[in-house]
Amino acid sequence: MKVLVLFMCIGVFLFASGTIEGDIERQPLNISAIVMFLLFVGATLMITYWASKRTKTASDFYTAGGGITGFQNGLAIAGDYMSAASFLGISGLVYLAGYDGLIYSIGFLVGWPIILFLISERLRNLGKYTFADVASFRLKQEPIRILAAFGAIATVILYLIAQMVGSGKLIELLFGLPYEYAVILVGVLMILYVTFGGMLATTWVQIIKAGLLLSGATFMAVAVLYHFDFSFEKLFSSAVKVHDKGKDIMSPGGLVSDPVSAISLGVALMFGTAGLPHILMRFFTVSDAKEARKSVFFATGFIGYFYILTFIIGFGAIVMVLKNPEYLDLAKQAMSGGSPLIGGKNMAAIHLSHAVGGDFFLGFISAVAFATILAVVSGLTLAGASAISHDLYANVFEKGVCDEVKEMRVSKIATVLLGIIAIGLGIAFEKQNIAFVVGLAFAIAASSNFPVLFLSMFWSKLTTRGAVVGGVSGLATAIILVILGPIVWIDILGYEEAIFPYKYPALFSVTVAFVFIWLFSITDNSKRARKDKAGFMAQDIRSQTGIGAEGASSH
């Protein structure tokens, strides 16, 4: 049981996506960080201006006209995935528990090859702007679009809460700015990028940020290895010497100890990744299936490389930060012992940047961390706005007969609204326990978005009724099990024992979704069902060959 609790604690903190727990003591104004951040903002606003001149049609707005190359898109996907949670959270977990951080990284990575083999090319061949285009390809438009849009918006808003709260706290800590200012700043910048520059600006913000993050992390990892004469034996033996857990940091600890949680987490990470609307949308920004395929290849490479770096960074932090009083919260240490870091355990990489590169490099890494949040938030908002304007407005409300100018206007209004909602929720949730939100977002993506999307491409007997019943039950099961699970039931509602014992509901909710989709499809003898099944052959040929697929626009 103890082990399970530890597992849950670590999971909670990682899934909290870059949040920094507890009350944060505002730091003195960090000038070099602010200057570098302003440079980043200036450059990205110039890109937004450039992109706004090129964003004329709906296709430009949603998918950058399909003109992004596989390499660029690979970097941008990696950028979406290397959020502040991955960078600060995983290096923090390595710092705290050693080997367990690597287990998490691997879980986050292994979904990508599967996405490449089974999903990316078909998705590109079938879709136009959103993943609902694919899910509703041969099924009845309205119900499937509503379901998919609901899944997408729910995922986006949950994710946005985590990012906004994380950004507020991070900026408060790193830049010495008040929490509300930080949240409003992120919201306003994101609205500017997305409304004016659309997908083109969002993609380039993501690419620049990914480049900065990868170079910063590379520098830190090399600096750590340099310190140990590039000997892993030296690095690891020094770490074992200073860490409280000693030799245990070299092998699996309590992170994944009960098989049900282990598998459930694996399911959530793998299928959840393949159901995240902002990630799926990136596949429509390239010209064809070939470029989509290349995107995943590059993305997998960058993400894998990045996780290896965070592992070295985490171990570097154990040696260079753990015993250095400069980085420790001495007041807390006097009270409860151990080696608590200033700002919490997620700050290990930030402190290490100071240890290896002084104030200047600390400023650089702080600015990169902020840029990371900004970029991820922009991608999320664009995906949410597309679900509202393309799926709900153009295809449900206007029944698919709607001119582009109107649709674009709606998507821009939706962006501004989502931005305001994000700022509002960011401020409202400042003092709340938001540990459940990213886990819930992944669970919904895995249990509703993914099964419907996957079966629509792979199973000829899927019917509209099956998809709707299964998708809704997967969604409901995920939400209910998260509420009845330990994070909400014990940590937030304060009950003694959780009704549902596992923190990750994905194994159960994904199963529910697939079983219900299957059951309500095979028993469906309606006229619509015959039409749904009859459409599969044409859809399959297009998904396999790309014949008839949406091409890139002329520029």
Next chain:
Amino acid sequence: MTEITIEIIKNHPKYQELVSSRSRYAWTLSVLMLLVYYTFIMIIAFKPELLAIPLYNGSVISVGIPIGITIILFSFLLTGLYVRRANSKYDLLLEELNADIKK
């Protein structure tokens, strides 16, 4: 796409070759990835001490670390294998199929 083109493509030998060969390869690689990942997870869940064995006598590094890094590299290698075959074999088949249909 009209009914007739669907029939033509569906029964075209190049299309059938493309679909069967690609799906066989894609599913094989997927299963391989899942097998490696879940074997790793099961070792962690049931026999974590296996990963704590020192890499060589007297080393502080456990075998778990190179194994973990290898899984990351393996994932990347698999994507590379797939892309290489898709770029050559499958794209060629697709091109030939497209040329045949246009005739």
